[in-house]
Amino acid sequence: DETCAFAVNRWFAEDKPPNLTSQVLVPGDAAAAESLCGYKIVAHTSDVRGAGTDANVTLALVGEDEDGNRVAMGPFPIETSADDFKRGAVDTFRAEGPFMKKIVSATVAHDGAGFFGGSDWHLKMLEVTKDASGSGAAPKVTFWCDALVTKDTPMTLTASDGAPKPANDRRRYKVTTRTSADRGSGTDANVFVEIFGERGSTGRRPLDTSADNFARGATDVFVFESPFLGEIQSVKIGHDNSGFGPAWKLDEVLVEDTTADLEAPEWHRSRAFRADAWLDASKAPFATELELTPSDGVFSQRAKVEMTDYTVTVRTSDLPDAGTDASVSIELVGSEGATGWTKLGSSGHTFRKGAADEIQIAGADVGVVERVSLKHDGTGRRGKWNLASLDVRHDGTGAVSKFSCGKWLKNENGVVAETTLEAAAGSGETTTFNYRVDVTTGSRMGAGTDSKVTIGIHCEGMAKAWFPALEQRDDHFESGATDTFVFSRPDELPGKITAVTLTCADAGVFGDSWFCEKVVVSSLAKGTEWVFHCGDWVGKQGTRLEQGILASVSVEDEAKAAEAASKAAGNAGAGADAAA
Incomplete structure (x- = not known):
């Protein structure tokens, strides 16, 4: 048998050099022990959210000796206390090992253990210096990382020619995202970005500064460091589909090398x-x-596709087996373009025999809807469908287009069932006056409600308030949300809107009242918009909001106001006492 001797002759103690309770030993006699070299290791944890770890970290070094032979050291643990590797921290460790004239690479790893087991570690860089007492002492060697080191996945870093990288090789990149202002555009999923340039990529970077990132209509800014990319060529951006509302509509991204x-x-x-x-x-x-x-062009100054909401009323025939639970999609085509294919209803929605389903969809504003195309994938227990008719209402203008069908849609020989319908004569005409009501629920704890909410609109020239029928869904009036309702009247409101009355029926499961932030009432025909601020709890006793702010005025009203002001000024005369 071969015997291998390890000379030690050193302290294993935190308070005595080399201040380690765990050390790497190499075979040899006492003389070999005297030739061991001391190394100073400095770890820089990144200053980004979630960068730190309490896992057990190990390091391995590879280099060359005096004769150019490969020399390896480790992996060995680097740790001094439970407070190592916190966000933004700079931790120093010491180790002894074989002498290396040149340090070539460093490999870091961790086991994901600790109180928050499995947490990743975002390492900015490592610096390794041989003790001056060792023969052939060399300058500090820097290993740039600036990336996540994940559990049980070692990361090997290459030395920068025995010296730290020049500062100009590191760049600060600013990423600005703009979330669409369309309804439901925000997300609470975990978002990431990767920037690609002529010299490489940043790697996948999390975008996270607060819980309010990527809200509807929001602009969010993130900054991180990366090796110089050269020409910025593309970006990959996405999310992990987590959270209660992961769907995200992204308008645009701006990347800047600051x-x-x-x-x-x-x-x-x-x-x-x-x-x-x-x-x-x-x-x-x-x-x-x-x-x-x-x-092409400048951020936020390019033309955007105008979006709007449509209400689609689908009437299924009352013939035997006319209903379907297949996935149905629709495309609207109008004088201004097409919406593209959009699913009708949520996942698992069933179009029952003889039923009328009213479904709201969002899409590009195509003007007057002249044609619709429908298809379904034939899945489910009832793969065929007999559609009687459907109506499409443009919620922005109130125009309604009517379509007759009266035929079966079924997949045959693997071909997807699809049909195109032309609008009936007289469709698209607006015969009613439409009003939109936007209701914003406060974002404080418990602000939302699933109780029945009623809204009354008071107007000059009307003895009684108008209470439009509110078709309330389970997801309406949630904390921090803005809900939009469109109502039609056969006649126009006779005057300006003077007040809004709110009541909450107190029948909800999660609370007996509702915190309303504001209510906005808009005349879609005239373009006027009245804003009523509430900022208070609403219960069954009701709340009356007055002193609404006229946020936008129609051209007709502006002309009348200008004419009235001109007459007032003329009556007062042109002297110093004229009305201003």
């Missing part, structure tokens, strides 16, 4: 990326991540 010289080319300093797309597995383009290429 450390670039002013003389640098524009494509080195800033690049805008147009998205205007849903990141949602259930909506086109049916993906939770997108890769975007640079757009």
